Amino acid sequence: MQLSAFLNLIRWKNLLLIVYIQTVIKYLFFPNFSIATNLNHFYFSIFLLAILCITVAGYIINDILDVETDKINKPSKVFITTVFTEENARKWYLYLNTFGIGLGILISLKIQKPYLSFIFIGTALLLYYYSKKLKSLPLIGNFIVAVLVATNVLILVIFDLNMTEYNPNYNFVITTILIIAFFAFCINLIRELIKDIEDIDGDYKLKMNTLPILIGRRRTKSIITILCAFSLLLLVFFSTIFASEYKIISLYTIAFIIIPMFYITLKITKIKSKKKLHKISSLLKLVMFFGINIFIILYFTK
Numbered sequence: 071m072q073l074s075a076f077l078n079l080i081r082w083k084n085l086l087l088i089v090y091i092q093t094v095i096k097y098l099f100f101p102n103f104s105i106a107t108n109l110n111h112f113y114f115s116i117f118l119l120a121i122l123c124i125t126v127a128g129y130i131i132n133d134i135l136d137v138e139t140d141k142i143n144k145p146s147k148v149f150i151t152t153v154f155t156e157e158n159a160r161k162w163y164l165y166l167n168t169f170g171i172g173l174g175i176l177i178s179l180k181i182q183k184p185y186l187s188f189i190f191i192g193t194a195l196l197l198y199y200y201s202k203k204l205k206s207l208p209l210i211g212n213f214i215v216a217v218l219v220a221t222n223v224l225i226l227v228i229f230d231l232n233m234t235e236y237n238p239n240y241n242f243v244i245t246t247i248l249i250i251a252f253f254a255f256c257i258n259l260i261r262e263l264i265k266d267i268e269d270i271d272g273d274y275k276l277k278m279n280t281l282p283i284l285i286g287r288r289r290t291k292s293i294i295t296i297l298c299a300f301s302l303l304l305l306v307f308f309s310t311i312f313a314s315e316y317k318i319i320s321l322y323t324i325a326f327i328i329i330p331m332f333y334i335t336l337k338i339t340k341i342k343s344k345k346k347l348h349k350i351s352s353l354l355k356l357v358m359f360f361g362i363n364i365f366i367i368l369y370f371t372k
Contacts, residue, residue, distance in 0.1 A: 094362065121170070131198055133149065197218075250365075267282045
């Protein structure tokens, strides 16, 4: 029971996705375009561990501060105070953050860019203030989570890309990562708004000021539809750009990303039940996974 609760507490599926994203970019996408990098296997492992520690610490503090809300919205997923004491959870939060920031500083010094340490420090602080105050603010909390997810796609470019050696593929590599990072941002912003609709009852009782509480479920769904349509237009635009040189990528994008997004765009305003909203949220996570897999498709089709 404790192991299962712990794995759910640290959101092990999300952690696996982070590892997957970073590993695919590092060991498939960069080598595929002969990109020179700063981190060897050992330092890349430390870099990845730093990200995971700070991420887990963020999940833990979020659950600590959200106990009362979660008792209403998702009582079966309340682990702080039921399985683990709040005191122990706060200790894990402190240890993981300290360890993660320490590893982040080490990596920043290793690549001779100590100022990049503030990315790890800033992320840890942002995750705390998100859980403490920003989460309950309309759109601001949703925006922060979406930015942090997009940063998980971008961060390896900042730390690992060696720009001192000229490579004609740099522009393509950076542009592709930026496109996928922006796609991840849009998908997660939509997912966060859907989660706010799912959690509206508990958030309302605790006097939180999320977007569905501020403007209502129907208007929030309309905003989600607009965001879906905007993402869809961007996907079609980028697919046409890649179509001439990367036909397989375009076909893959249409089949596994554009069609599901089109379905979600049409469906979202008609959904009433919390269960169906959750299914749409899960589908969006799957769509994001398919988006990340573009790096792998490029590896096999280049």
